[in-house]
Amino acid sequence: MSVLAPSVADSGPGPTAELQGLREEFPILRTKIRGKPLVYLDNAATTQKPRSVIDIERRYYEEWNANIHRGVHWLSEKATHEYEHARDTVRAFLNARSRKEIIYTRGTTESINLVAQSFARPRLRPGDEVLITGMEHHSNIVPWQMVCQLTGARLKVVPITDEGELVAGEFERSLSERTRIAAIVHVSNALGTINPVRQMVAAAHARGVPVLLDGAQAVAHMPVDVQDLNCDFYAFSGHKIFAPTGTGILYGREELLDSMPPYQGGGDMIRTVSFENTTYADLPSKFEAGTPNIAGGIGLGAAIDFVQAVGLKRIGAHERDLLRYATERALEVPGLRIIGQAREKAAVLSFLLGDIHPHDVGTILDSEGIAIRTGHHCAMPIMTRYRIPATARASFAFYNTREEVDQLFTALEVARKVFSR
């Protein structure tokens, strides 16, 4: 599948140098950790925030703070306008047909739970099937297990290869007459694998199966067009795309969202309420009970503006260069084993360093100012699949540099020395 345009970084140092200039926009990247300059390589966990996002959150609280959708005063109208404008920004970013298809949530996890509870649960009967893959994050496993337990449906899992790809043809073969929904990770957080989701959606639709895509690890790294992917639901988190934590989006096809009951009840999601009967608001409000993270939503809009200005094709090209370089360096390290070697891969390097436990690797890197993730990455079934307790994971964003990759490998050499005394 072609997620990325031909590499722009290959055309010379120009684009990469420009991206490095953008580091200035991220105040935290100037921080020192234990006396050493921060090298932040934990972007799959969360990304850092540019000044424009930080500034607009502060501006909201200093100049616009009010509750939205109900006040007749100036502040409420301004806050509502900014929050709803950010929704339009998200719509354009995903190329959704309508702003009604853009639901604000707290993050990918809540988006998936919403679909599991409001879409799947009423439709599932005993013996029905929910289809996921062997490389899902816990947030795309547990919500489905919960509805399966409640309904008597069965969770089916598409296996993965040693390289970290879905076993060829296995997804298609796993679609049955009983499959009611398929929920697939777009990009694996633990392995970096980019799944061929466009073809998978087409295969599922050919069997009449709707598809949810978990885009948490995709949206900050590659262009996503929900009409082109033709998916039924697309979930992502704001904090993984340079926006504040506690923000997220569920894209849903309008006719499906229309057919679903509300997820939570409360203020803002109703038209009329009496003790006998309540009528619900139209989309998207129907799924947005209670006062939301207004500042965060506005910040999400600013973050997307930022990403669009940088350009996702340029971001993708630079990150591919970083991955290529980091992988080359990794292959030179004796005893280093890369976990996840899919042909289509995002800028995630999961690895084991000899028999040194990943947590010891992480602590030693931390003492050098380098932040990586160590552990099971909320994907314990993947660890079980590879019979390992954990991995060390360096994950890159566009503001990372080849110099930082070099620092990573210098620190890994320190780790090897510490443990070979």
Added chain:
Amino acid sequence: MMDLNDLYREVIVDHNRSPRNFRTMADATCTAAGHNPLCGDQLTLYLKLRDGVIEDVSFQGSGCAISIASASLMTEILKGKSESEATRLFDKFHALVTDTGDESDPDLGKLAALAGVRQYPSRIKCAVLSWHAMNAALHGESRASTE
């Protein structure tokens, strides 16, 4: 600034590479499994008690260097200690790795090598895992978790 050699002291690297008393015990009088969900560290602790004294102690399992070395050092120091001495040592060790303990306390012996852990709060659970397992075993519980 933190010196790496302060955390990964040679005695820790050594006990990680060659853990002492690393075996099962057929005639153990009590055992407990310890689990640290954060790291995935898992170990089983075996104790042989006679008249309130720890006559033998061993462990098996897998985990990071801090948890394995800590367990290994613990088994060395616990041999011959009474139950109440063991519990008192746990308290002292806990204080050591959570910043209030005295590294020079002679009772701690080689355990003092783990003092560097206090600068890495996320790793404290690794250091105390085996001690929680010991505590559980002494109290007749079969499992201990750091969560």
